[in-house]
Amino acid sequence: MSARSFFAFLAVLAVVGLLGFGLLSKGSSIEVGDPVPDRELPVLGGAGQGSIADYRGRWVLVNLWASWCPPCREETPALERFQQRHRSRLTVLGINVQDNSDDALAFLRENRITYPQLRSVGNERSAAFGATGVPENFLVDPRGRLALILRTAVDDDFLAERVDPLIPDGRS
Amino acid sequence: MRLRATLALLGVAALTLTAVPALAAPQTSLPDVEDEVMCPICGTLLELSDSPQARREKAFIAGLIAQGKTKAEIKDALVAEYGHEVLALPRGSGFDLSAYLVPIVGFAVALTALAFGVARWRRDGGSPESEQTEKAASAGPSDEDAKRLDADLAKYDL
Numbered sequence: 365m366s367a368r369s370f371f372a373f374l375a376v377l378a379v380v381g382l383l384g385f386g387l388l389s390k391g392s393s394i395e396v397g398d399p400v401p402d403r404e405l406p407v408l409g410g411a412g413q414g415s416i417a418d419y420r421g422r423w424v425l426v427n428l429w430a431s432w433c434p435p436c437r438e439e440t441p442a443l444e445r446f447q448q449r450h451r452s453r454l455t456v457l458g459i460n461v462q463d464n465s466d467d468a469l470a471f472l473r474e475n476r477i478t479y480p481q482l483r484s485v486g487n488e489r490s491a492a493f494g495a496t497g498v499p500e501n502f503l504v505d506p507r508g509r510l511a512l513i514l515r516t517a518v519d520d521d522f523l524a525e526r527v528d529p530l531i532p533d534g535r536s
Numbered sequence: 537m538r539l540r541a542t543l544a545l546l547g548v549a550a551l552t553l554t555a556v557p558a559l560a561a562p563q564t565s566l567p568d569v570e571d572e573v574m575c576p577i578c579g580t581l582l583e584l585s586d587s588p589q590a591r592r593e594k595a596f597i598a599g600l601i602a603q604g605k606t607k608a609e610i611k612d613a614l615v616a617e618y619g620h621e622v623l624a625l626p627r628g629s630g631f632d633l634s635a636y637l638v639p640i641v642g643f644a645v646a647l648t649a650l651a652f653g654v655a656r657w658r659r660d661g662g663s664p665e666s667e668q669t670e671k672a673a674s675a676g677p678s679d680e681d682a683k684r685l686d687a688d689l690a691k692y693d694l
Contacts, residue, residue: 371649432588462576462589464596464617486619487576497577 393494396513400426400504401492408460408481409469415482416457416504423454423511423531424504428495430463431471435517436499440475442520446527447479454531455479461490461498503527560604569597569610576621593618 394401404413416424427443429436447456456479460468465483472481484490493502495515503512511530518527567583575585575593582590596617600610614622626635677685 430589432592434588462618464592466596467592485617486621488619 394510394513396510398510400424400502400508400510401489402508403489403492405459405482405484405489408458408465408483409472413482414480417508419455419457420508421506423450423506425454425456425527426493426502426504427456427458428461428490428493428498428500428502429458430461430498431467432463433498437471439499439517439519440471440477442518442523444475444477444479445520446523450531457482459484459489461495462487503530560602562601563604564601564607564610566594566597566601569601569607570594572607572624573597573611573614573622574624576618581624593622 400416402416404415406412407414416426425443425446427439429440431437443456443458447454458477458479458481460481461484463483468481468483471477489495490498493500499517501512501514501516501518502510503514505511512527514522514526570582573582573593574580575582575587575590577589578585578587582593593614597610597614600613605613611623626633
């Protein structure tokens with residue numbers, strides 16, 4: 365192989381490598397039935413870490429949110445009411461993303477939100493869930509598999525129509 | 537009365553001294569920081585962003601400036617809150633170092649290839665056509681050209 369051919373081959377390899385890297389760098393795409401993307405995250409405003417797996421055996425409604433996001437602020441009280449209604453079988457788990465933790469904690473205190481909160485620094489969790497913004501909500505069954513993917517804000521009616529029917533007995 | 541006034545003055549002085557750390561002299565300014573960090577949600581420089589998240593980020597920076605934090609400390613705090621994606625310039629370590637190294641290495645490779653190419657071109661005598669031109673020049677005029685030359689010279693026979 366001549367020197368010219370070798371350099372041309374290297375150039376093609378570099379372009380293909382860059383394309384491959386770009387494709388692999390894209391956020392993951394998840395589907396209903398897949399295991400929920402999970403990892404240990406710091407507790408928001410507290411010590412220690414937590415994960416979705418800590419609630420294995422219960423239904424979990426994972427809520428990706430940020431305090432600067434108006435739809436997130438609007439839906440949070442509805443999520444708190446939903447948590448109270450289904451507290452014997454379900455946990456609403458907030459994951460605060462791309463946010464200032466003081467702002468997030470101030471918002472939670474202001475609205476008397478009691479369900480547990482984790483904190484994700486950077487966009488790794490958003491990418492793991494294939495999230496393109498906030499808020500997004502994911503219902504996880506007791507086996508840790510995705511039962512519902514809601515790439516939108518929710519309200520009381522929406523939760524009653526879309527989420528309640530999926531939870532056995534749907535009552536606290 | 538005098539004692540009370542003195543005690544009051546001392547109390548005010550003590551309060552002022554304890555308040556000094558909260559009102560430390562600014563070490564940097566918002567414009568100085570926001571052109572080097574990103575609004576992670578917007579994907580643009582913070583100075584160009586006016587989204588709700590950008591506003592909260594700017595308020596966070598303003599608070600740290602008021603505490604007398606340096607630009608480096610503020611950037612560290614931003615990374616702790618928002619992750620490394622908040623930095624407009626990649627870190628100079630780990631895989632991010634490649635953002636600085638790859639252009640330099642690429643330029644050096646291109647320069648080296650150019651230098652080798654020029655050296656090789658000069659060693660081979662310049663353009664590919666120059667060899668043929670040199671051969672043609674050393675061979676002398678063709679028979680036809682020689683006849684024409686003689687005819688022209690005959691016209692000017694002195």
